[in-house]
Amino acid sequence: MNLKKKSICALLAAALLLCGAEQGFAVSDGAVNLLSAIGVISVDEGGFSASASVTRAEFARMTVAASPYRDSVSAGSSVFKDVPATHAAAPYIKVAVANGLMSGYSDGSFRPSGGLTLEQAADVALKLLGYTAADFRGGFPEAQMNAFRTSGLSAGVSGGVGSSVTKGDAAQIFYNLLNARVKNGEQKYAETIGLKLNASGDVDYATALSDNMNGPFTVQSLSALSSSLGLASAGLTVYKNGKSAALSDVKRYDIVYCNPSKTVLWVYDKKVTGIYDKATPSQNDPSSVTVSGKEYELESAAAFAALSSGGPLRTGVTVTLLLGRDGRVADAVASTAVKVSTVLYVTEAGSKTYTNANGREYSSNYIGGVTAGGETSEYPVKETWVQVGDVVKLSFTENAMNIAKLFGGSVSGAVDADLYTLGNLRLSEDVRILDTYEGAYAPVSVQRLDGVTISADEVLCHEAANGRVTALILKDATGDCGTYGIITSVVRAQEDADQRTYNYITDGASRSVSGSFGVAAGPAKFVFSGDKLASIRNLRGFAGKVKAFDGVTLTASGTIENWAVAENADVYVRSQNATGYVHATLDDATAAFAAGKSLDFYYDDTPDGGGRIRVILIRE
Numbered sequence: 001m002n003l004k005k006k007s008i009c010a011l012l013a014a015a016l017l018l019c020g021a022e023q024g025f026a027v028s029d030g031a032v033n034l035l036s037a038i039g040v041i042s043v044d045e046g047g048f049s050a051s052a053s054v055t056r057a058e059f060a061r062m063t064v065a066a067s068p069y070r071d072s073v074s075a076g077s078s079v080f081k082d083v084p085a086t087h088a089a090a091p092y093i094k095v096a097v098a099n100g101l102m103s104g105y106s107d108g109s110f111r112p113s114g115g116l117t118l119e120q121a122a123d124v125a126l127k128l129l130g131y132t133a134a135d136f137r138g139g140f141p142e143a144q145m146n147a148f149r150t151s152g153l154s155a156g157v158s159g160g161v162g163s164s165v166t167k168g169d170a171a172q173i174f175y176n177l178l179n180a181r182v183k184n185g186e187q188k189y190a191e192t193i194g195l196k197l198n199a200s201g202d203v204d205y206a207t208a209l210s211d212n213m214n215g216p217f218t219v220q221s222l223s224a225l226s227s228s229l230g231l232a233s234a235g236l237t238v239y240k241n242g243k244s245a246a247l248s249d250v251k252r253y254d255i256v257y258c259n260p261s262k263t264v265l266w267v268y269d270k271k272v273t274g275i276y277d278k279a280t281p282s283q284n285d286p287s288s289v290t291v292s293g294k295e296y297e298l299e300s301a302a303a304f305a306a307l308s309s310g311g312p313l314r315t316g317v318t319v320t321l322l323l324g325r326d327g328r329v330a331d332a333v334a335s336t337a338v339k340v341s342t343v344l345y346v347t348e349a350g351s352k353t354y355t356n357a358n359g360r361e362y363s364s365n366y367i368g369g370v371t372a373g374g375e376t377s378e379y380p381v382k383e384t385w386v387q388v389g390d391v392v393k394l395s396f397t398e399n400a401m402n403i404a405k406l407f408g409g410s411v412s413g414a415v416d417a418d419l420y421t422l423g424n425l426r427l428s429e430d431v432r433i434l435d436t437y438e439g440a441y442a443p444v445s446v447q448r449l450d451g452v453t454i455s456a457d458e459v460l461c462h463e464a465a466n467g468r469v470t471a472l473i474l475k476d477a478t479g480d481c482g483t484y485g486i487i488t489s490v491v492r493a494q495e496d497a498d499q500r501t502y503n504y505i506t507d508g509a510s511r512s513v514s515g516s517f518g519v520a521a522g523p524a525k526f527v528f529s530g531d532k533l534a535s536i537r538n539l540r541g542f543a544g545k546v547k548a549f550d551g552v553t554l555t556a557s558g559t560i561e562n563w564a565v566a567e568n569a570d571v572y573v574r575s576q577n578a579t580g581y582v583h584a585t586l587d588d589a590t591a592a593f594a595a596g597k598s599l600d601f602y603y604d605d606t607p608d609g610g611g612r613i614r615v616i617l618i619r620e
Contacts, residue, residue: 032171034203038195039260040065040174041167050168056102057089057112059170063101063124064092066174068193080110087112101127116170118163122148125173130183152180178203213266215257216300216330218322219250231262240267243430253338255322255330270323272296273335273342273396274379276307276315277354283309289321289329293354293366293378296321299328306332318396335396342394343406343461344369344377345473347439348530349386367392372432372463372471374443388439388529391460391473406461411469414608417450428468435474436460439529440481448478452610478610482525483507484570486581486615487536490521502536507570508583523602523615539615542601551590554601554613563603566612573618574600584618592618 035041040062054062064070078090079097087093093110096102101124104110119141126147136143141161148154156172159165165173178190179202190196190203198204219225238245240254250256250267257266274292281287288297289307298304303321305311313319313332320338324330348368353361364380369392371377379394383403386392391406413423420427433444454477463471485506493499493514502519503512506526517536527535544558554563571589572581593599598619605611 034178035066035171035174036259036264038065039070041171050166050171052167053115054165054167054170055112056110056114056116057083057087057093058167059116059121059124059165060096060102060112061089061092062170062174063128064095066177066193067096067099067101067128069095069099070193080104080108082109083112116165117161118157118159118165118169119145119148119161121165121170121173122153125153125177126151128177129180129189135183152176213257213259214262215255215266216302216324217256217258218302218331219252219254219256219267221252222247222250225250225256229258229262231258231265236263236265238265238267241269241430253320253322253331253333255324257325266325268323268325268330270327270375271338271340272321272323272375272377273318273338273340273394274377275401276313276317276319278315279307283307283315289332291319291321293380294376296323297328299324299326299330302331303329318401341396342371342377343463343471343473344371344392344394345434345436345441345460346386346388346390346392347376347441349388354380370434370441372434372461372473374432374434389436408457408460410456411459411462411472412454412456414451414453415446415449417447420446422454422469422472425464426468428465428470431469431471433472433474435476435478435480437476437481438527438534440527440534442478442480444474444478444480448480449610451608452477453608479525479604479612479614480610482527482537482604482614484523484525484539484566484568484604484614486570486572487519487521487524487538488581490519504536505572505581505583523617525604525614537604539602539604542603542613546593546599546601549590549593549599551586560607563601563607564612565616566614569612569614569616571616571618573620575620581617586616589616589618 032041064073073091073095078085078087079094083090083093089112093102093112097104123141123144126144129151131147136147145161153173153176155176157169159169178188178195180189181187182189182192188197188203196204196207217225217229225231236247238247238250240249245267250265251269253271255268258264272291277290277293279286279289280295286298286304286308288295298307307313307329313334318335320333320335320340321329322331322333344367346367346369349366351363351365353363365382365384366378366380367386368376368378379401381401381403386403386405393404393406395402395404411422411425413425415422420429427446431446433446433449435442435444454474458475458477459472460475461473462469483506485504487502487504489503491501491503493501498516499514500516501512501514502517503510504524504526505511513533519536519538523539525537525539526533542554542556542563544556546554546556548555552565554565555561556563565586569586571584571586573584573588574581589599600617600619601613602615603611603613
């Protein structure tokens, strides 16, 4: 098997945010994520308690986990009278003391529950960098605290001599330690414990996360998962699809990863069901598979075992791919085992040529589309009635796929982003929303829809579970599917009275198209389905008196006072004779408004209809 190992993508870094520090504490999300991944800190059911005081036992464990001695920890006897061998931190305390990183008290105790001062923590961090007492002039702790500051270890840590150290302080110190240079200056400390640096010389965050994550594991049952991984019954933090979750949210056939200390689970439930077309380079030794016309790279031995010639899944049958953290195949099962269905907004339909498992080409009708979550798929089909813009439900039997057209939802109402509601319905925290129009589509957030009233005919489909809407496919509820610009002229074709040539500008580039779109020269909305211009619609000019304009909001007199300005609003300077347009920016528009120049604003819909100011003309 030849499976390529890839570094975790930047999206994972965002998806794996564990839990930021409590407000007012310096420890960053990046510190919590990285240190948790490499086992230096652990989180509890409430996240990482940055404000809690760190104990000497906890600091000993963190110290060893961040040291070159982290692989030498083993159960055994204790050397302190108040630290029994059964104490959870006993092995770490023994290693920390044996290597001179920490010490006990003259009475033979270690005082594991006791607190730690900032100078004591600083001394430990400096020892890890290779400093000894001989490197400091003057008495403790002044010399050590000076080195603590000049080495960069104190960045983001408040307090001074005598200050108690919190878990947040400790995490920030160890995070700073990774980026600090060792005593001789030849390398960063992170390199001494096997972490890699990126091209900028900083700790390679993504690779560190990837290299310190165990998995993927396929969930068969919660009890089997817990016993096989040795998960603790308490103190376990779960993130599903990048959001905080509970262990009870983990379902059969989910894909799971865990950190080395097995205190954090990252869970993914993305699945793709379709016809198993072929394996590449062969089913005897697959590194990727093509399912319903789309190729997926394999991630794991489990996926190889399921999809290779020695496995249970054969080409020509429907299968369900269980995708891992970066979209590769972590495992695969028969579609009848998962019994999933897919709701698809159709963005293309037609016929094309495919290659089967035997290398033979064949022609088939196909449809391509996108789910409410934004995942694109393509399927060879027998049906010819499916058209671009349809919403269909795909269901699967062992050897076939069935298609049914969906005819709209029955939900409507105003969206409240604070309450997460649509009318009287509750929205799931991870609700997936897709706005569509004539084959074009744009994922949108609940916040984007805040205050927008959605009518029933704007809802093509909705899905719900446990009393909450989990997915919405909308029809032009926001206008975000369009491209905005200006029709500079409309020329009638001499040979055909119904045909026109439309010359237009979008994003500063001049283009033309022939057709019969029934629009006049001026600012307009252009909708493309793939590379084809599907429709053009003129925009409405703003008629009210503008009181203020800052590039984000337009404040006006009239019934509607505040109008949102699209982030990608198309701005042009218009010559006095109105024959030419020079592309400009929103900053140019705000500067022109501040200078007292006349501006014309054009919008696609009112704010409660999801509209925005889309085109702005600056008059010379």
